[in-house]
Amino acid sequence: MEPRGVRRHHGHLSRGGGRPLPRVTERPRVRIHYRRPPDREQIFDQIVVLERDDVIVTLSETMEFDPPMRIESDIVLETGSSVVWFTYPGAWHDVGRFHLADGTFTGFYANVLTPPExxxxxxxxxxxxxxxxxxxxxxARLLDEDEFEEAVARGLLDEDTARRAREEADRLLAEARDGSWPPVAVREWTLERASAGA
Structure with missing residues (x-):
């Protein structure tokens, strides 16, 4: 039985005899197949918040991290954390705005990766x-350099790809240190804004 005063009208809800309320539409989602050589693949399901030619903004909500992710001794992601992701088509990195479960901003994280297909x-x-x-x-700091060197030594990355990855990381680090990185969109699309758009 429906609550008093609310009735169904062609898939919409309306009160009394009024106009139907607009249908709530779900935001589009994307499935990201994230490979890590030699043979690990994870699939991430994210909400698409903004889609432009130059940047796609997605949101990962209430993620699971057990144990929490730490950089140095600081917890940067934990169970319940949300991340706003920025994908730049054709770029050799993406960027995440990291937050704790209570929404506290912890920092910007760039994954050096192949341009997404x-x-x-x-x-x-x-x-x-x-x-x-x-x-x-x-x-600003460079992370996982030891893992990178090991992957290169094991032949998991070819010479050209390894060179391109190193160039990208060095460029991002230099720009972060001189204050010109991250890009404007990353600074503007806070968790609050992305959540409201989702």
């Missing part, structure tokens, strides 16, 4: 090990 709502990319982290206080 975007096929509608399914994307494919390969992690190239190196990451750049800029903490909430503006400190």
């Amino acid at each position: 975007i096929d509608g709502r399914v994307w494919h990319t390969t992690d190239l090990y190196l990451d750049v982290w800029v903490s909430a206080d503006g400190t």
Whole structure:
């Protein structure tokens, strides 16, 4: 039985005899196939918040992290955390705005990766090990250099790809240190704004 005063009208809800309320539509989602050599693949399901030719903004809500993700000794992601992701078609990195479960901003995280192959709502990319982290206080550092060197030594990345990954990481780190990175869209699309858009 429906609550008093509410009736169904062609798939919409309306009160009394009034006009139907607009149908709530679900935001589009994307499935990202994230490969890490030699043979690991994860699939991430994210809400598409903004889609332009130069940037696609997606949202990962209430993620699971057990144990929490730490950089140095600081917790940067934990169970319940949300991340706003920025994908730049053709770029060799993506960027995440990281937050704790209570919404506290912890920093910007760039994954160095192959430019995503975007096929509608399914994307494919390969992690190239190196990451750049800029903490909430503006400190920039290169992460996972040891994993990158090991992958190169084991032949998991070819010479050209390894060179391109290193160039990308070095460029991002230099721009982060001189204050010109991350891009404007990353600074403007806060968790609050992305959540409201989702």
